[in-house]
Amino acid sequence: MLFNSWEFLILLGLVLALYYVPVGWRARRVWQVSVLLAGSAVFYAWENPRLLALLGFSCLLNALAVERILSWKAVGSAGQCRAKRWLFATVMLNLGLLAAFKYAGFLVSSLPDGLVSDGVVDWLSDIPLPVGISFYTFQGISLVVDVWRGDVSDTTAEHLGRRGSGRIGAVRDASFYISFFPQLVAGPIVKAHEFVDQIGAKCFGDVDWRTVRRCLILGYFLKIFVADNLAEHTVRLSSLGLSLERFGPIVLLSLLYGYSLQIFADFAGYSLIAIGLGAMFGYRLPENFRFPYLSTSITEFWRRWHMSLSSWLRDYLYIPLGGNRKGSGRTYFNLFLVMFLGGIWHGAAWKFALWGTLHGVCLAIERAWLRRAGRTGTSTTQARVIPKVFGWAVTFNVVTFLWLTFMMPDMASIFAFFKGVGSGNMGFSGPPPFSLIFYGSWVVAYHAWGWLDEHKPMVAARFKSPAFEGGIHALMLFLIVTNPGAPRGFIYFQF
Numbered sequence: 287m288l289f290n291s292w293e294f295l296i297l298l299g300l301v302l303a304l305y306y307v308p309v310g311w312r313a314r315r316v317w318q319v320s321v322l323l324a325g326s327a328v329f330y331a332w333e334n335p336r337l338l339a340l341l342g343f344s345c346l347l348n349a350l351a352v353e354r355i356l357s358w359k360a361v362g363s364a365g366q367c368r369a370k371r372w373l374f375a376t377v378m379l380n381l382g383l384l385a386a387f388k389y390a391g392f393l394v395s396s397l398p399d400g401l402v403s404d405g406v407v408d409w410l411s412d413i414p415l416p417v418g419i420s421f422y423t424f425q426g427i428s429l430v431v432d433v434w435r436g437d438v439s440d441t442t443a444e445h446l447g448r449r450g451s452g453r454i455g456a457v458r459d460a461s462f463y464i465s466f467f468p469q470l471v472a473g474p475i476v477k478a479h480e481f482v483d484q485i486g487a488k489c490f491g492d493v494d495w496r497t498v499r500r501c502l503i504l505g506y507f508l509k510i511f512v513a514d515n516l517a518e519h520t521v522r523l524s525s526l527g528l529s530l531e532r533f534g535p536i537v538l539l540s541l542l543y544g545y546s547l548q549i550f551a552d553f554a555g556y557s558l559i560a561i562g563l564g565a566m567f568g569y570r571l572p573e574n575f576r577f578p579y580l581s582t583s584i585t586e587f588w589r590r591w592h593m594s595l596s597s598w599l600r601d602y603l604y605i606p607l608g609g610n611r612k613g614s615g616r617t618y619f620n621l622f623l624v625m626f627l628g629g630i631w632h633g634a635a636w637k638f639a640l641w642g643t644l645h646g647v648c649l650a651i652e653r654a655w656l657r658r659a660g661r662t663g664t665s666t667t668q669a670r671v672i673p674k675v676f677g678w679a680v681t682f683n684v685v686t687f688l689w690l691t692f693m694m695p696d697m698a699s700i701f702a703f704f705k706g707v708g709s710g711n712m713g714f715s716g717p718p719p720f721s722l723i724f725y726g727s728w729v730v731a732y733h734a735w736g737w738l739d740e741h742k743p744m745v746a747a748r749f750k751s752p753a754f755e756g757g758i759h760a761l762m763l764f765l766i767v768t769n770p771g772a773p774r775g776f777i778y779f780q781f
Contacts, residue, residue: 289506305488326466326470330417353449369434384420421475429463429482468561474593503762506559511770511771513774532711533706535709542686547726547729550729553574553592574594575590576593595628626643
């Protein structure tokens with residue numbers, strides 16, 4: 287079910303009405319969590335009800351593991367080993383489910399011919415990819431790890447560790463955290479310690495409606511008006527294949543930069559909608575994008591882009607691997623491994639691995655350059671010999687061209703793209719460049735506002751008046767209604 291569909295709006299209205307039904311304070315928590323659990327189940331099962339069984343299994347697996355980990359930790363030092371075994375086994379089971387449904391066909395098809403029969407390869411390749419499995423698997427891992435680390439409050443830990451009749455409530459809350467529908471299928475990835483302590487009775491009067499309005503209007507605007515209209519043109523990049531070499535640099539580069547703006551509008555739009563929906567029900571979801579195309583380095587880009595994934599990989603993979611604490615060689619290896627796995631997380635194909643690896647190489651190069659500048663006595667500030675504006679230009683272009691490995695169906699199409707860019711054909715046909723500039727300009731304007739807010743807060747404050755903000759939101763709503771693009775699924779639904 288898509289956020290930009292009538293079915294979802296009807297479901298949202300029903301869930302919201304039931305959620306805030308006047309119920310006694312003692313029963314309100316159970317009622318509201320149950321309503322959202324039911325709504326999440328309908329939302330997830332709408333297209334393929336069979337996938338709900340897998341989500342349910344994931345919820346029960348992690349809820350049971352949490353109860354056992356807490357039970358053995360309560361024993362003291364004698365139970366730590368048993369608790370750690372439960373932690374390790376649960377993490378492996380989560381990753382095993384993800385590997386079986388997302389990577390089995392890819393891995394088997396990558397083996398030498400004849401090693402596995404064609405029938406087995408075809409069967410594994412035909413296993414459907416459950417929507418959102420990458421997101422809710424990571425949240426399940428976060429739940430057991432955070433409980434093991436003691437990162438949740440004592441009250442929450444006591445509740446999640448209940449046994450007997452209290453186990454129903456523990457399973458309900460753990461399942462609610464993993465399956466909360468605003469961020470279930472495409473994030474933001476929510477860490478357990480950021481969410482489970484929020485679970486409680488909510489009052490309609492406490493809702494931050496300003497955040498709801500801002501996030502929903504901007505989110506739907508970026509998706510429906512900007513991303514969907516850009517997609518009508520940029521789809522040529524992934525569909526024309528070898529025919530791309532017939533086009534010249536004006537058309538091809540316009541389409542590529544258009545895609546760079548589109549994928550931001552699409553994913554940031556989804557994240558904003560999710561944050562707004564979460565606020566509507568009284569829950570804070572983490573920020574996922576912070577004007578990433580203002581970045582002046584690849585390192586900064588990953589602090590601003592898909593921030594919930596970056597922080598998850600940092601907290602649950604990079605730091606446990608040793609981070610930057612075990613020498614430069616180990617640091618570079620950790621960067622490479624984390625970005626490689628981050629690329630594979632995006633999809634079961636070598637192109638995603640290449641995309642992640644290239645970003646890892648860029649991160650390693652930047653880190654090595656800064657270390658070298660430090661050894662020669664040059665401060666970090668002095669090390670920026672290249673002006674920031676040039677650093678921004680290099681970063682934006684590197685990120686944009688690396689999107690080719692992310693979106694193209696194969697390497698042959700990428701070579702065809704560069705062959706067309708290098709051709710002498712300087713003409714262009716049809717309106718794509720002008721359309722891409724028109725729709726893409728809204729992403730540029732959004733980042734310009736971000737730059738003002740970060741660097742010129744006094745100037746930015748002049749544009750935050752209720753009248754000005756209301757006018758902008760009215761314009762966005764008008765454009766959403768009068769000029770929506772053809773309805774499309776969110777790009778990150780496939781992950």
